[in-house]
Amino acid sequence: MSSPLHILDPLAKHITPFIFENPQCHDDIFQDFDLTSFFALSCHNQLISKALGYAIIGGSMMVKVPQILKMMNNNSSEGISSTSTLLDLFMTFTTLAYGFTKNLPFASYGDTLFVFLQTAVILVLIPWYKKNMPLFLVYVAISVFASYATYVKMFGLDLITLFQQAQVPLVVISRGIQILTNFGNKSTGQLSGITYFLSFAGCASRVFTSLVDAKDNLMALTFGTATLLNGLVWFQILYYGGAASKDDKKKKQ
Numbered sequence: 001m002s003s004p005l006h007i008l009d010p011l012a013k014h015i016t017p018f019i020f021e022n023p024q025c026h027d028d029i030f031q032d033f034d035l036t037s038f039f040a041l042s043c044h045n046q047l048i049s050k051a052l053g054y055a056i057i058g059g060s061m062m063v064k065v066p067q068i069l070k071m072m073n074n075n076s077s078e079g080i081s082s083t084s085t086l087l088d089l090f091m092t093f094t095t096l097a098y099g100f101t102k103n104l105p106f107a108s109y110g111d112t113l114f115v116f117l118q119t120a121v122i123l124v125l126i127p128w129y130k131k132n133m134p135l136f137l138v139y140v141a142i143s144v145f146a147s148y149a150t151y152v153k154m155f156g157l158d159l160i161t162l163f164q165q166a167q168v169p170l171v172v173i174s175r176g177i178q179i180l181t182n183f184g185n186k187s188t189g190q191l192s193g194i195t196y197f198l199s200f201a202g203c204a205s206r207v208f209t210s211l212v213d214a215k216d217n218l219m220a221l222t223f224g225t226a227t228l229l230n231g232l233v234w235f236q237i238l239y240y241g242g243a244a245s246k247d248d249k250k251k252k253q
Contacts, residue, residue, distance in 0.1 A: 003029065003030055003031055003032060003033035004033065005029060005030050005033070006030060006031060008030060009030045009031060012026065012030050013026065016030075018050070018107075019046060019047060019050045020043055020046050020047070021046060022041055022043070024037065024041060024043075025038060025041055025043035025046065028041070028043065029043070045212050046212065046213070048208075048212075049107075049108075049208060049209045049212035049213040050105075050107050050213065052205050052208060052209055053105070053107030053108055053110070053209045053213055054107050055205075056111045056202050056205050056206065056209070057106075057107065057110040057111045057114070059111070059198060059202060060110075060111030060112075060113075060114040060115050060202065061114045062198075063111075063114070063115060063118065063195060063198040063199060063202060064115065064118035064119060064121075064122060064192075064195050064199075065118065065195075066192040066194040066195050067118075067122060067190075067191070067192040067195040068118065068121055068122060068125070070190050070192050071122070071125050071129065071190055072125070074190060075129060076129055076189075076190055077125055077126040077128075077129040077130060077190060078189040078190050079181065079182070079185060079187060079188055079189015079190050079191055080122070080126055080189060080190055080191065081177050081178050081181050082123075082126045082127070082135075083174075083177055084174045084175070084177045084178040084181075085119065085122055085123045085126060086123060086139075086142075087170055087171075087173060087174035087177075088119050088174055089116065089119045089120060089123055089142070089143065089146065090146075090163075090170070091167050091170055091171060091174065091222075092112045092115045092116040092119055093116055093146045093149075093150060094160065094163040094164050094166075094167055095109055095112045095164065095167070095219070095222070096109065096112040096113055096116055096150055097149070097150045097153075097155065097160050097163070098160050098161065098163070098164045098219070099112070099214070099219075100150060100153070101153055101155075101156075101157050101160050102157065104214045104216065105213050105214060107209065107213055108206075108209050108210060108213040108214035108216075108219070109214070109219075111202060111206075116146075116147075120139075120143035120146075120147075123139045123142075123143065124136055124139045124140050124143065126139075127139060161218075164218055164219070164222065165218065167222045167225075168221060168222055168225050171222065171225050171226050171229060172225065172229065175226075175229035175230065175232065175233060176229070178191075178233055179229070179232055179233060179236065182233070182236045182237075182240065183236070186240060187240050188233075188236055188237045188240050188241075191233070191237055192237075193234065193237040193238065193241070196230055196233050196234040196237060197234050199226075199230045199234075200227060200230040200231045200234050203223045203224075203226040203227040203230055204223075204227045206219070206220075206223040207220050207223045207224050207227065210223055
């Protein structure tokens with residue numbers, strides 16, 4: 001039968017190659033309207049994965065902006081672990097370089113480009129507000145070097161894959177440091193609940209796109225671990241919300 005979407009076929013031909021791996025998916029929906037074949041070929045999973053992937057990329061452009069604005073508005077980096085943020089930068093760099101080097105679909109890793117840039121801003125703001133200029137310059141240098149190394153594919157795929165494999169224990173260490181810092185302070189300081197909720201939701205969605213779009217179990221495992229731990233930090237922000245930090249309590253005494 002003729003597809004009711006056949007009018008869109010000329011335009012869709014330029015778009016669907018970025019969505020469907022199998023060209024038959026395009027024909028099934030825009031020419032033959034064969035939904036049985038469309039679902040049998042798992043075309044619907046590819047469509048959902050791509051739509052979800054591009055939505056995550058769109059959201060990633062702002063995911064850490066609330067955190068950055070909160071630090072800038074308060075002129076403070078209190079409660080934000082420098083070590084945890086540095087590990088975050090390394091992990092986003094690794095995923096970005098891994099996807100870029102392996103030529104994976106941009107929809108499956110593109111959000112890490114924007115998260116990397118925003119994490120770099122947070123990293124350099126930490127020593128800036130503590131008036132530690134030497135450390136500020138070191139963090140700027142690290143951020144610039146990581147950006148350049150990714151762009152020129154400085155590290156081979158074998159090394160990048162090794163970095164990616166190391167992400168699971170690193171994300172546990174990174175988030176673990178932040179979780180313990182929050183627990184010790186009985187406060188989450190300048191941490192943004194919006195940022196951690198978006199990180200939690202984004203990582204959870206990335207588990208699906210990693211399996212369907214990128215077909216990469218290693219990425220799925222990494223994002224699955226990050227989902228759990230980002231959720232724990234977000235829970236702490238909700239739990240400790242409104243609690244004064246130790247420093248604030250001392251000032252009041």
